[in-house]
Amino acid sequence: MxxxxxxxxxxxxxxxxxxxxxxxxxxxxxxxxxxxxxxxxxxxxxxxxxxxxxxxxxxxxxxxxxxxxxxxxxxxxxxNHAVYEWNYPRQLLAIQARSTGSQGGSRTGSDNPTQDIFTEEFLLKxxxxxxxxxxxxxxxxxxxxxxxxxxxxxxxxxxxxxxxxxxxxxxxxxxxxxxxxxxxxxxxxxxxxxxxxxxxxxxxxIDYPSIEKELEIVRRKVPGLEDELSREIVAFVQRLRDQDLYKLPGVAETLDWAAALGHLDAVRLDPEVVVSTLGLLLKYQDDVDKLKVEAPSILKEAIG
Amino acid sequence: MASPFLANLLLFGRTLRRAGFPVSHSQTLDLARALELVDIGDREQVFHAARGFLVSRREELALFALLFDRFWRKHSIGDSAPGRKAPPAPRHDPEAIQRFRDVSYLSARAGAGDTEIELRDRSQTYSDDEVFQHKDFSRMSAEELAELRRLILEMRWRASLRRTRRWSEDRGGSRVYLRRMLRDAAKHGGAPLHLARRSPKTKRRPVVLLADVSGSMEKYARIILQFFYGALHGLGAGDVECFVFGTRLTRITSSLRIRNVDRALEDAAGEILDWSGGTRIGESLGIFNRHWARRVLRRGAVVVIVSDGWERGDVADLGREIRHLHHRCHRLIWLNPHVGRPGYEPLVEGMVAALPYIDDFLPIHNLQSLRALADALASLPSRKSIRRLPAAR
The missing domain is CATH 3.40.50.300 (P-loop containing nucleotide triphosphate hydrolases)
Incomplete structure (x- = not known):
């Protein structure tokens, strides 16, 4: 095994x-x-x-x-950045230490100061x-x-x-x-x-999750949120993914947004709170501008 | 595992290959191994395992699901269902055939009057001829167009360089190359006798070409495709992407890659539904911005748009999309066949909306302007421009 x-x-x-x-x-x-x-x-x-x-x-x-x-x-x-690199400063210092050491008279071991500088000790993994x-x-x-x-x-x-x-x-x-x-x-x-x-x-x-899965994710990752609010958040985000946007919100954005709404002590979604927190869901200013206008009607469709 | 099952599996692999999936035998064998590990009675698990091993692109997912469904419906519960031999490949889609017919007609129309004459012996006279250099594409005879085509193919295209984040040894470099120095020093008992230097490597910038092939641009469309073809092969196929648009956006990079010009043009025409439709520049650029920009605007790309700016859609859309595009590329070049005409002013609404976001506004109406473009592409400044250049005459 x-x-x-x-x-x-x-x-x-x-x-x-x-x-x-x-x-x-x-x-x-x-x-x-x-x-x-x-x-x-x-x-x-x-x-x-x-x-x-x-x-x-x-x-x-x-x-x-x-x-x-x-x-x-x-x-x-x-x-050199993915696998290994030699630690050049340390190697240089080691060489220097050894050569100054040998000038001082106390010759121990090898005459070659570069011996053993290519060993695991000098390897950056x-x-x-x-x-x-x-x-x-x-x-x-x-x-x-x-x-x-x-x-x-x-x-x-x-x-x-x-x-x-x-x-x-x-x-x-x-x-x-x-x-x-x-x-x-x-x-x-x-x-x-x-x-x-x-x-x-x-x-x-990995596709965007279904509405049920996303709700489950929000519940687990943002505990302490009103259940009704979680539902509305997920319903709104899912609607948003049908919109014509430069970048659609992912699950990460849903979670950020949900957490933010939790901090704001929101109980229900309303157009005002949605518009003021759009920046957490959308990453392009063009999208934010567009949604500022359209968010209220999308919200209405999403949560009825 | 029961051998009929394995036989079915191999058959399924073949079915997929026929439908255009690049499935190798080793993938099929991996799947056979995998199926010993999952619950073979659970259709979902079998499906997901098969998908994990046989599919490697998102675009293939939907077709795979369809093929899987048909195949295993037919092969799992005996062979009672008298199915067809193989599920139809996408190319047998009737809609596609209709589309093909539409475009073959359109491409034939676009190509009418183009007689294939090689004029090699007279080339010298043409290429040196000042009049020919400056003759508007739209006024050229069939013979002149053929010669033009040859000259376009001979043009040398080079995208300007950008610094990459990789380094290589360079005697004149500005930074010390410790890695090399230490290696060397080890040979000389630890004394760094030679000061190695390094500098950043450079690479050619990727180029994205977008052409308007709608009604008002029709007479230039073939020449533009010719220019795309030349640029695609001249710049090195990996770093160029070609798109055309009218009412919608079509990516034609792959069909233009085919080595023969005429075949490529035919194929490209085959993908374009829009020869002489209306123009929706904003909408087409919007599709580009949403579906392609993240994939093709990498590493300091240069975007070249060829259009006269006649917008039938919403001009505000065009302004917004061009602004978005402008912020995401290294340089935005707009080629307009009318720019070179005496007395032309960009008064068309679409052009007015786009101008603030264009870095270079250049003509494309004669051979000389095409050569100027080739020079411009090869010598772009390495910094992104903040302010747009004054419009060319």
Whole structure:
């Protein structure tokens, strides 16, 4: 047994476990997650921003009580920031210390001050190397977040890593994972990720949740909110997703908004409070301007 | 696992491939393994497992659900249902066929009068000819258009450079390259003999081309597509996106990628329903802003819009969308075939609404203007402009 504890009994068990940690997954996600863990494949999550892609990895780490290692992708991400880098300042200091030490006369050990500066002591382990590090006693969760932001070059490197879970450092040798990490990859689809990479993964598109699921999420994540208010919030947001907006509100926005309304001690939604808090739901000024006019009628449709 | 089941699975994989899904055998085998793990009596679980392994794009989800449903309805409960051999692929969709007919007619019309004559031997005279350089596209004869086409293909396109966030070694670089220095130093017993330097790498900017192909622009449409085709291949296919619009927006990047000009133009015409419809520039740009902008306006993209600004929709919409677009690209270039005409002033309502947000307002009516555009694209300033340039004459 490579991973004795880090697995789910069944698809249903996966869904229930996540729910017990307040993550409401749809059946497709529960199935995908179960299979990804069971078969040792990465889970590739795509979806609009704010639907809870990153959250899956966080919840999974809690479910398995295992460390979460996160690699946030960005433009220009390279091997030195994703895998490892030598600690140059420390290396320089070490060289200097040794050479001044040897000038002082007390020659201990080697004459070569650069000996042993390419050892693990001087190695900065970046997320991907951390993930295959042998110090873990169970499989960690490796979250590769927003892969679409990294350059294409990085993808091909990732493809290599995913096939054998080992990293070769010329000065040290090949490091191999003892416990293969459970990998979650997310993408906001600002560009298409290469098919070769996707095919190695279990793919799941996270959609906006249904009205019932979203209500359940609000209830769990923003406790203490009047039930009627939660219903209205979710009904309004769901309506909003049918509107012609530059960016539709995700679940994250619903939760922010619900929390804000909770702080404002709102009991029911009314046009005034909606308009004054639109900034929490909509991320573009153009959308806010548009909704300032239309919100009252949308609200009316949503809550009758 | 029961072997009829596996056979069905392979058959299903084949069905998907026929419908255009890029399903590999290894994916099918992965799924076979996965199905041993889930509850095979639970249709939902089987569906979700199959989707997780066989689908890798959002666009494929709906079609997959349909195919899955049909296939397993037919194959699971015996073979009693006398189904068709395979579910129809999207290309057999009658609506699509009708659309194809519409456009083949329209493209034939747009192409009428274009006789295919190669004029290689006379090219020298044409390309040097001042009159030809400055002749308005709309007044060219078929022969001249053919020559123009060849010259457009020969033009060299280069997008200007932008700094990336990656570094590479560069002797004249401004920063010290510690990584290289330490490697070197290790060879010389720790003495850093050589001061390595680095500088940021540069890359070409992505370019997004959007052309109006509606009624008032019809006579320029083919030449514009020709220009798109040339630019697409000249700039390197990965970094150019092409769209056309009239009453709606169509992405034609993939059809223009096909290597042969005529085929590409034919195909592009096949995707455009709008040759000579009315223009809804604001609405089309709105669709671009909502559905494409986040995906194609990456990394300091340059946007080029070709239109005369005749807007049939709401001019206020156009103003809003162009402002949104302006804020999200590195530079917004608007090409208008009338700009080069003596005495032209941008008085059309749509043009007036758009002008405040345009960085460069340039002509596109003759070969010379196209060359000027190529130069402009290759030498854009690296900073985003705050203030728009004065409109070109």
């Amino acid at each position: 490579p991973r004795p504890e880090a697995r789910f009994e069944s698809v249903e068990a996966a869904g229930e476990k996540l729910a017990s940690l307040d993550y409401i997954a749809d059946d497709g996600l529960a199935t995908g997650l179960f299979l990804a863990v069971e078969m040792g494949k990465p889970l590739f999550l795509e979806g609009e921003p704010g639907v809870g892609k990153t959250e899956v990895a966080k919840v999974l780490a809690r479910a398995f009580d295992t460390p979460l290692i996160r690699l946030q992708c960005y433009e220009g991400l390279d091997i 970046r997320p991907l190397l951390q993930a295959i590090d042998r110090s873990h006693d169970s499989a960690p969760i490796l979250l590769i977040d927003e892969l679409d932001r990294a350059d294409e070059e990085f993808e091909s490197f990732l493809l290599e890593l995913l096939s054998d879970f080992q990293v070769t450092i010329p000065e040290i040798g090949t490091l191999q994972a003892e416990h293969r990490p459970i990998i979650i990859i997310t993408s906001n689809r600002t560009r298409e990720i290469h098919d070769a990479l996707k095919r190695r993964c279990v793919y799941h598109w």
